[in-house]
Amino acid sequence: MLASGMPVFLLLLWATTTPQGAGVQVLPPVNFTLTVSALAQVLLHWEPNPAQEQNNSTIRYDVEILSPVQEEYDTKSTRSVRTAALHNGFSARVRTLLLQGHLQMSSDWVEGNLPPLPGAADTSVTNVSCVTHVTTPGNVSLCCTWLPGQGAPEDTKYFLFYRYEAHTEECPTHTKDKRNRNTECRFANTQIKAGEIDNLIVIHINGSSQRAAIKPFQQLFNQNAIEKANIPRNISISLEQNDLLAMWEKPISPFHEECFEYEFYLINLKSGNKQILKISSNSFQLRVDGSSSYSIRLRANHNHICRARGFWSDWSETFYVGQNKLENSIAWILTLLCVSMSCTLLLVAVLCKIGSGCNIVKAKTPQMCSEEIQLHFGFVPVTAKS
Numbered sequence: 001m002l003a004s005g006m007p008v009f010l011l012l013l014w015a016t017t018t019p020q021g022a023g024v025q026v027l028p029p030v031n032f033t034l035t036v037s038a039l040a041q042v043l044l045h046w047e048p049n050p051a052q053e054q055n056n057s058t059i060r061y062d063v064e065i066l067s068p069v070q071e072e073y074d075t076k077s078t079r080s081v082r083t084a085a086l087h088n089g090f091s092a093r094v095r096t097l098l099l100q101g102h103l104q105m106s107s108d109w110v111e112g113n114l115p116p117l118p119g120a121a122d123t124s125v126t127n128v129s130c131v132t133h134v135t136t137p138g139n140v141s142l143c144c145t146w147l148p149g150q151g152a153p154e155d156t157k158y159f160l161f162y163r164y165e166a167h168t169e170e171c172p173t174h175t176k177d178k179r180n181r182n183t184e185c186r187f188a189n190t191q192i193k194a195g196e197i198d199n200l201i202v203i204h205i206n207g208s209s210q211r212a213a214i215k216p217f218q219q220l221f222n223q224n225a226i227e228k229a230n231i232p233r234n235i236s237i238s239l240e241q242n243d244l245l246a247m248w249e250k251p252i253s254p255f256h257e258e259c260f261e262y263e264f265y266l267i268n269l270k271s272g273n274k275q276i277l278k279i280s281s282n283s284f285q286l287r288v289d290g291s292s293s294y295s296i297r298l299r300a301n302h303n304h305i306c307r308a309r310g311f312w313s314d315w316s317e318t319f320y321v322g323q324n325k326l327e328n329s330i331a332w333i334l335t336l337l338c339v340s341m342s343c344t345l346l347l348v349a350v351l352c353k354i355g356s357g358c359n360i361v362k363a364k365t366p367q368m369c370s371e372e373i374q375l376h377f378g379f380v381p382v383t384a385k386s
């Protein structure tokens with residue numbers, strides 16, 4: 001019974017919502033304009049059609065963004081601001097909606113376009129990746145890397161800008177690749193607010209060359225999705241009988257303890273067994289073989305409870321607990337040897353490659369501005385003076 005009644009009901013609904021039922025003409029808005037109001041930001045603006053009869057009805061507007069990312073919404077206002085990557089242009093359309101009681105009628109669409117940003121094909125940067133980092137006392141650094149476009153001439157110079165809310169800033173220190181083209185940028189301090197959730201960071205990279213027009217490139221990043229967490233603090237680890245006890249504090253961050261998760265990397269130095277444990281609290285107890293010794297490292301990330309997950313922090317220093325004091329000291333000596341050797345190597349590498357940027361690091365961690373880069377920069381002024 002119910003099932004056979006349904007089509008009739010739907011048919012009636014259809015009949016009452018068709019524009020013919022009202023006899024009112026709905027006219028499209030006029031003077032629809034698109035204006036670039038900031039980096040990767042468009043202001044959509046239109047006027048009500050002056051010939052539109054209101055007759056006790058409500059007027060709203062249907063807006064449809066067609067590209068670069070499809071989106072639909074309706075609004076009472078005659079202006080609307082959108083954030084979008086604009087290098088391949090932007091197009092949108094708008095129409096009038098007339099609401100009379102339960103009746104809804106719509107006009108034809110009016111469409112507007114922004115052309116793609118000018119420049120030769122394949123001169124845009126590719127593979128842009130960015131990472132932010134909360135530095136004490138709550139400032140945020142930003143580092144981005146990219147690859148030059150396949151079609152970019154040798155003499156291409158790229159320039160990076162970031163926009164966060166109303167603040168736009170050009171990169172102060174670009175790092176160059178072997179062919180002297182900028183491929184990395186670091187802001188030691190930005191206007192990015194560490195405690196915000198889902199705010200966008202706009203990246204704009206344009207360029208110049210004598211031989212070609214370089215096409216700009218824009219990309220939007222969710223600030224939480226590209227944040228690399230800090231290392232957990234005040235880690236204390238002990239072995240009591242057969243219990244491994246560990247405690248630590250959350251990393252430097254405006255977010256609460258519940259917003260973090262940890263990875264615990266445990267190596268049994270006697271058996272060589274390795275274990276990675278995921279932990280969502282700030283302390284931890286594990287039954288182990290008390291006659292073995294262990295090396296332990298810890299790292300942190302944001303969990304999905306408070307916001308988008310970002311990148312894992314670096315690993316903490318290594319902690320050793322357990323019986324084999326001799327092995328421990330051998331391990332320490334070996335570690336010390338390794339560290340001093342890599343320091344020497346790093347120094348040599350720096351001396352050889354002054355001015356060639358983060359190449360050493362890139363080979364190890366492509367497309368990611370790691371802590372090692374800071375270390376690397378730290379050496380430069382010292383060696384430059386000598």
Ligand SMILES: *[C@@H]1O[C@H](CO)[C@@H](O)[C@H](O)[C@H]1NC(C)=O
Nearest residue numbers: 022023024025053054055056
């Ligand atoms: C305005 O509304 C009145 C009453 O609802 C209706 O009789 C009239 O036809 C409407 N005028 C127009 C132009 O639709």
Ligand SMILES: *[C@@H]1O[C@H](CO)[C@@H](O)[C@H](O)[C@H]1NC(C)=O
Nearest residue numbers: 030031032046047048049050
């Ligand atoms: C539309 O723009 C034209 C030309 O700029 C202007 O004369 C007209 O008043 C505008 N119409 C509305 C409804 O604002």
Ligand SMILES: *[C@@H]1O[C@H](CO)[C@@H](O)[C@H](O)[C@H]1NC(C)=O
Nearest residue numbers: 053054055056057058100101
């Ligand atoms: C508009 O609505 C009011 C109240 O609902 C009514 O008194 C009036 O007659 C309506 N006017 C028209 C033109 O429909």
Ligand SMILES: *[C@@H]1O[C@H](CO)[C@@H](O)[C@H](O)[C@H]1NC(C)=O
Nearest residue numbers: 126127128129146147366367
């Ligand atoms: C750059 O990005 C493309 C497509 O996403 C990928 O196939 C390629 O491996 C990346 N190149 C490098 C060097 O990361």
Ligand SMILES: *[C@@H]1O[C@H](CO)[C@@H](O)[C@H](O)[C@H]1NC(C)=O
Nearest residue numbers: 135136137138139188189190
């Ligand atoms: C942190 O930001 C404030 C305000 O922007 C600035 O004055 C201060 O020097 C920054 N601190 C560091 C360590 O960068």
Ligand SMILES: *[C@@H]1O[C@H](CO)[C@@H](O)[C@H](O)[C@H]1NC(C)=O
Nearest residue numbers: 039159161204205206207208
């Ligand atoms: C790059 O973009 C910035 C910001 O829009 C602009 O001020 C600058 O003139 C552009 N540079 C080139 C070389 O196009």
Ligand SMILES: *[C@@H]1O[C@H](CO)[C@@H](O)[C@H](O)[C@H]1NC(C)=O
Nearest residue numbers: 233234235248249250251252
């Ligand atoms: C870490 O420990 C030190 C001294 O033990 C203490 O002063 C400091 O407040 C602790 N840090 C945190 C984040 O609790």
